[in-house]
Amino acid sequence: METSATPRLTAYSHGAGCACKLGPGDLASVLGAIAPTGAADLLVGREHGDDAIVWRRPDGRALVATIDVFTPIVDDADTWGRIAAVNAGSDVHAMGGTPLFALAFAAWPAQQLELSLLATVLSAGQAAASEGGWVVAGGHTIDGPEPLYGQAVVGEVDPDRMLTNAGGVPGDALVLTKPLGTGLTTTAVKRRDPDATAPGGELAELYAAAVTEMTRPNGTAAQLALDLGGRCGTDVTGFGLLNHLREITRASGTGARLEVAAVPRLPGLDPLLHAKEIPGGTQRNLAHARADLDVGLTVAEDDLVVLADAQTSGGLLLALPEAAAEELVDGLRAAGHDAARIGQLTDDPSGRTEVR
Helix, strand or coil: CCCCCCCCHHHHCCCCEHHHCCCHHHHHHHHHCCCCCCCCCEEECCCCCCCCEEEECCCCCEEEEEEEEEECCCCCHHHHHHHHHHHHHHHHHCCCCEEEEEEEEEEECCCCCCHHHHHHHHHHHHHHHHHHCCEEEEEEEEECCCCEEEEEEEEEECCCCCCEHHHCCCCCEEEECCCECHHHHHHHHHHCCHHHHCCCCCCHHHHHHHHHHHCCCCHHHHHHHHHCCCCEEEECCCCHHHHHHHHHHHHHCCEEEECHHHCCECCCCHHHHHCCCCCHHHHHHHHHHHHHEEECCCCCHHHHHHHHCCCCCCCEEEEECHHHHHHHHHHHHHCCCCCEEEEEEECCCCCCEEEC
8 A cells, every 4th residue: 555645646547637538539439339318308418529418307497417537637635636526517517507416436546545545535526516516415436446536416507598519600709718738737747756846846837827727617607608698618628629619510510710829828838848748638639630620821730739638627618699708708807717719610511620
């Protein structure tokens, strides 16, 4: 059993955070062999890659349900638990819903890591959920070879006021509510000495900025978007911005145009890009997205890497009427979000994205 007072949790995981998930191509291959399940009260299923399912209740409201579990993305048990909880609740927010309760899930290599660390993870996840307005009411654990933690979250939503991948229309502005780069950052942290994130360390400021964003809930952003007429959105997680945008364009029957210079990114990514410290999940995401991209001559490869970076607990990608975009961005920035208008949906039913 691990006896160090500060074991590196990321050393026990094959991939950091949402980058440990099956890639978009592999997932499509698996799900393509399984017929979608339909039911009269299933308002949103998995057909369009939405963040959660929506189930109509007899009272006219609807339930939103999701599950999200991943390996350690940071070495600190408390921080990992908080990130994982916020990330799970984000799937409900991304549908325009309000989380109500959750069941926690954890796998733990009990012969290698102290159980007290697991208790810290669970407590931190419970605290983050409480701060976000939902209750962790129970859960399930197993003894496994790799640490895993996450939550299955159930919330509620008004069926007439939802955010879905299929809700976009040509001309809608695209707004991103958090900067990109958490995949690049956490991969670099995993490869460095622990002192790299300590005060004064080479990754200290970048790491702190990434943790701030990964523990920032998306509820405020979702509600502001709904109030301004938004009906289309998703959260940007393991598939990267390009592939999550691809889900929107395909579901909505549109194309898209992205303005690279407008996309917010964490400060301090350039040294990692120049050193080619690119996560495997990010490379996989970019390879999958390329077939549907029209890339301008002035767009650098590093820009595409950032756009495909595998995010954990990322921001929302929202499509809403152009007239409301500036007000949404202003409101989000006033609430502490590094938000920006990054492009628009276009009248191109092929689903392609122009990057310029």
